[in-house]
Amino acid sequence: MTKAVEIVKITKTFPGVKALSNVEMSVKTGEVHAIVGENGAGKSTLMKILGGVYRPDDGQILIHGKAVVIKDVSDSVECGISIIYQELNLMPELTVSENVFITELPKMKATGIVRRGELYRKTRALMERVNIELNPDSLVNDLSVSEKQMVEILKALSHDSSIIVMDEPTAALSNVEVSKLYSIIETLKARGKTIIYISHRLKEIFDIADRVTVLRDGSFVATKDIKSLTQDDIVRLMVGRSVENFYNRDHATFGDTVIEIDHLSCAPYFQNLSFSVRSGEVLGIAGLMGCGREELAKVLYGLLNRTKGRVLINGIPTEVRHPREALRAGIQFVTEDRKDSGIFPLMSVKENLSINIIKKLCNIFSLLINTEKENRLLESYTKFMNLKYASDSQRVMFLSGGNQQKVVLARALAGECRVLILLEPTRGIDVGAKAEIYDLLGNLAKKGIAVIMISSDLPELITQSDRVLVMFQGQITGLLERNEMDEERIMQYATGTHFGEGFTGGAL
Ligand SMILES: Nc1ncnc2c1ncn2[C@@H]1O[C@H](COP(=O)(O)OP(=O)(O)OP(=O)(O)O)[C@@H](O)[C@H]1O
Ligand SMILES: [Mg+2]
Known part of the structure; x- marks a missing residue:
C-alpha cells in the first residue's frame, strides 16, 4: 500500500512548550489511522501543521510520496487535506449549503449573484454520496452540534480531499450519531479516502481504526496494528503506566x-x-x-x-x-x-x-x-x-x-x-x-x-x-x-x- 501521509521528524515549539519533538508518522492510503495521547500530547498541533495553521520549526511532510511545504490553509487544501477541527469552524448565520461551498460558491459571471438552484443541487448530490440528510437551506445556527459536524464533513468532501482528518469528532455526539459517523467513515474508506481520526474514546479506536499512533508529551511512542493491541496496551503506551482501578470509587456514607x-x-x-x-x-x-x-x-x-x-x-x-x-x-x-x-x-x-x-x-x-x-x-x-x-x-x-x-x-x-x-x-x-x-x-x-x-x-x-x-x-x-x-x-x-x-x- 502506498503512503498517503509521511511525517518526518517534525518539531514545533510554542513559547515555553515543546509541543512536538521529532515526530515521525506514516499513514497508508485508504486506512483509518487513529492518533491517541493524553491531553496536551500534541495531537491537534500535529494536525494543525498538516492543515497549514502552524508552520513546523523543523521536519518534512510528504503527501502521496511527494515532499510538500504547507504554508497556509489553501496549500493544505491543494494537497488534498481536509481537517475537521476540535473546535468547529462554521459560519452560523449562513446556510448549510453556503457553508459547505463557502470558498467556491457557484455565481453568475456577470452579476456575481449566487446561483441558488445549483448550490442546492450540488449540496444534495454531495449528501447523497455519504447518506447525510440535512436541509441545505437550514441556517447553521439552528442545527444541533452533531448536524454541524455533518456540515464540516460535507465541507471536507466538497474539496474532494483524499485525506480527511477528524479531531475528536464524537466528543459532542450521542450513541446513535456516533454510529452514523461510523457509517460515513466506512463509506469514505470504501471510496479510497484516507482518514486520520483523533479520539479519547478508546472503544471507538477499536471499532473503526486499522492502525493507531500513540503520542506522549510531544513525542512519537509507537504505531501499531489495532488488532495486535488491547485497550490496556494503548493506555500503557499513552500514559507510560497502567491506569488501575480506573472505574472504582469509594462510596462515602451520606449525611443530611x-x-x-x-x-x-x-x-x-x-x-x-x-x-x-x-x-x-x-x-x-x-x-x-x-x-x-x-x-x-x-x-x-x-x-x-x-x-x-x-x-x-x-x-x-x-x-x-x-x-x-x-x-x-x-x-x-x-x-x-x-x-x-x-x-x-x-x-x-x-x-x-x-x-x-x-x-x-x-x-x-x-x-x-x-x-x-x-x-x-x-x-x-x-x-x-x-x-x-x-x-x-x-x-x-x-x-x-x-x-x-x-x-x-x-x-x-x-x-x-x-x-x-x-x-x-x-x-x-x-x-x-x-x-x-x-x-x-x-x-x-x-x-x-x-x-x-x-x-x-x-x-x-x-x-x-x-x-x-x-x-x-x-x-x-x-x-x-x-x-x-x-x-x-x-x-x-x-x-x-x-x-x-x-x-x-x-x-x-
Ligand atoms: N497556540 C499555542 N500557543 C501556545 N501553546 C500551545 C498552542 N497550541 C498548543 N499549545 C501547547 O502545545 C501542547 C500540545 O497541545 P495540543 O493541543 O496539540 O494537545 P492535544 O494532544 O490535542 O490535547 P487534547 O487531547 O487535550 O486536545 C500543549 O501543551 C498546549 O498547551
Ligand atoms: Mg486536541
Whole structure:
C-alpha cells in the first residue's frame, strides 16, 4: 500500500512548550489511522501543521510520496487535506449549503449573484454520496452540534480531499450519531479516502481504526496494528503506566439532605421534578439530548428562571436567579461547553482559577490581591489536577482541550462549594486525567459535597454515581439505586421504552 501521509521528524515549539519533538508518522492510503495521547500530547498541533495553521520549526511532510511545504490553509487544501477541527469552524448565520461551498460558491459571471438552484443541487448530490440528510437551506445556527459536524464533513468532501482528518469528532455526539459517523467513515474508506481520526474514546479506536499512533508529551511512542493491541496496551503506551482501578470509587456514607428540588418546572423544558441529594452523595443524571437535563442545571445555577416549584438548600427555600446568588448559596456549576461559557479564554490560568474567589484572595482592608495566596492556590491545583501549561500567565485558550476542562473544574472547586453540578465532566479528557477526575469526585463526596453529575457517558454514570436519575421529555422516568444500574435499563428509561411495546413517546 502506498503512503498517503509521511511525517518526518517534525518539531514545533510554542513559547515555553515543546509541543512536538521529532515526530515521525506514516499513514497508508485508504486506512483509518487513529492518533491517541493524553491531553496536551500534541495531537491537534500535529494536525494543525498538516492543515497549514502552524508552520513546523523543523521536519518534512510528504503527501502521496511527494515532499510538500504547507504554508497556509489553501496549500493544505491543494494537497488534498481536509481537517475537521476540535473546535468547529462554521459560519452560523449562513446556510448549510453556503457553508459547505463557502470558498467556491457557484455565481453568475456577470452579476456575481449566487446561483441558488445549483448550490442546492450540488449540496444534495454531495449528501447523497455519504447518506447525510440535512436541509441545505437550514441556517447553521439552528442545527444541533452533531448536524454541524455533518456540515464540516460535507465541507471536507466538497474539496474532494483524499485525506480527511477528524479531531475528536464524537466528543459532542450521542450513541446513535456516533454510529452514523461510523457509517460515513466506512463509506469514505470504501471510496479510497484516507482518514486520520483523533479520539479519547478508546472503544471507538477499536471499532473503526486499522492502525493507531500513540503520542506522549510531544513525542512519537509507537504505531501499531489495532488488532495486535488491547485497550490496556494503548493506555500503557499513552500514559507510560497502567491506569488501575480506573472505574472504582469509594462510596462515602451520606449525611443530611443538602439540596432538595421540589416540584420544579421550567416551561417548556421540564416539568414537576422532585428529588434531593445528600451530603456525600453523587447523583447521576442520564437522558438524551433535549430531555431537559441541561436546562435543569441552568435553573439550579440561576442561568434560567424556573416557572414553578422550589429549591431548598439545607432545608431553606433559596431563590437563585443569577449565578451570583448560586455562588453565594454554595452552588458551583461546571459546564461542558468550555469554549462558550466555561473559561475566560483570554485570561491566564491563574486568573481563571481565582476569579470566583477574588474577595477571599484580597488582603483585609485592601483591594489588592494577595499574590502569594493566589500563587499557592495555583500551585495546589496544578498539583492536585496534574495541570499542564507553560507558565502562570499562559492564556487558557492556548491550553490543550483537556487541560482547559481541568481549569474549569479547578476553578469551581476553589470557590465555596456545597453543591457541585457537573455537565459532561470528562468530555474530551484523556483516560489518565479521567481517572484523576474520578478520584477527585470521590474525595469531594467524602468531604460532604453533594454532587449532581449530568453525563452521556453511561459507564461513567454507572460507576461514579450513588443513584442515577433518568429523564425523558422533561420528566423523571426512573431513579435507579446502585444495584439497579445497567446501561440497558438506563437507555430504556431515557428513551421512554420502559413502558413496553406500543409506547410512542408523547407526554407522560
Ligand atoms: N497556540 C499555542 N500557543 C501556545 N501553546 C500551545 C498552542 N497550541 C498548543 N499549545 C501547547 O502545545 C501542547 C500540545 O497541545 P495540543 O493541543 O496539540 O494537545 P492535544 O494532544 O490535542 O490535547 P487534547 O487531547 O487535550 O486536545 C500543549 O501543551 C498546549 O498547551
Ligand atoms: Mg486536541
